[in-house]
Amino acid sequence: MTQVVLVGCGVVGATLAYELSQHDNLSITILDKQSPAQGATGAALGIAMGVISHKVKGRNWRLREASLRRYTTLLPELEAAVGRPVIHNKQGILSLCFDEAELPRWRSLQEIRQRQGWPLEIWSPQHISDACPHIAADQAVAGIYSPQDLQIAPKSLTYILLEAAQRRGVQVQTNALVTGFEHEGDRISAVQTQEGRYPVDWVILTAGLGSELLTQQLGVRLPLVPVLGQGIRVKVESPLGNTDFQPVINGNDIHLVPLTNGEYGIAATVEFPTAGETTPLPQEAALAAVWNGAMAYCPALEAAEVLETWYGLRPRPQGQAAPVIQYLEGYVNAVLATGHYRNGVLLAPATAQRVMSLMFDSE
């Protein structure tokens, strides 16, 4: 049996563990220093901005498209495997356009997507108002509606991926802080934790922000900048707008995400470390700007009860594009799958495909 160890039980590691579990002759262990989905994954709302993103070609679009395609089969597959639903919203994403000057760019995107086989609709303010009466449509010049983009609750997804992976024999070890590695030349032979050692044929680093420290121990520099994101969870008395049509709404990069039981998530700030800071601290003013921005396009939020605010840190690679999916420089059996910055939930399935092709295509 080939021993595979994954370090990091966020959405990326969990997806990879599940996808790898379908290969024969692999003995797979996934380690995390804490419980699953406590890192960036636990802070995300899981919006999968594929078709509606302005990425139209190259690696970034290919990853997005591959993920969207895999999600259409992965979600039902997981639900069948564990017998309960992965919480997700298939009613699409509506992006509000407030500036006439941006419309040509959206029209051009719509044409490109049509050629690529993905529908994208451009709605008038009246259409926005009819479909989503909770939105102050008079402020918008148009709404761009993407029916095939989706939102997936990241914790629900991660737990179910791990459960399905465990049913196929994957070992999930929590409270297992990886402290180092043993290697012989360009081959890693074992992963060390505080409790013991795991002999390996392959190591995959899916440790999000923790990947920087791990690669340092192997003599490789992988600078990752923590970019803070804050959000707000609110409750309203009855669902906003039409109860049977509850898409994710995006206005000026502020997302309004329908959750369950009349709750909504509003996110997220994008806060970089300031000079002298290694890790940014949440700024009240940044959160207030998100909250005010959401109320500006959805005035009904003024009556909402704020249940909680939260924040998390996104792993943003420095000096290279997100995400980082490649062999760890200098090693033949270590692969990096990290640095997913703002799109780890969206890109997890495509990341797993890339990693598996790095592992198996050269065989």
Ligand SMILES: Cc1cc2nc3c(=O)[nH]c(=O)nc-3n(C[C@H](O)[C@H](O)[C@H](O)COP(=O)(O)OP(=O)(O)OC[C@H]3O[C@@H](n4cnc5c(N)ncnc54)[C@H](O)[C@@H]3O)c2cc1C
């Ligand atoms: C506020 C916010 C909103 C977001 N919204 C979205 C969104 O809508 N859509 C989207 O696609 N993405 C979103 N993201 C980004 C997304 O959350 C990340 O890209 C994604 O979660 C990265 O997943 P990961 O598995 O690589 O990392 P993580 O979830 O951070 O998991 C890494 C894991 O590795 C473990 N680990 C680290 N070091 C070690 C070690 N030495 N030993 C053992 N374990 C270790 C950690 O404990 C952690 O569990 C958002 C992020 C934030 C903060």
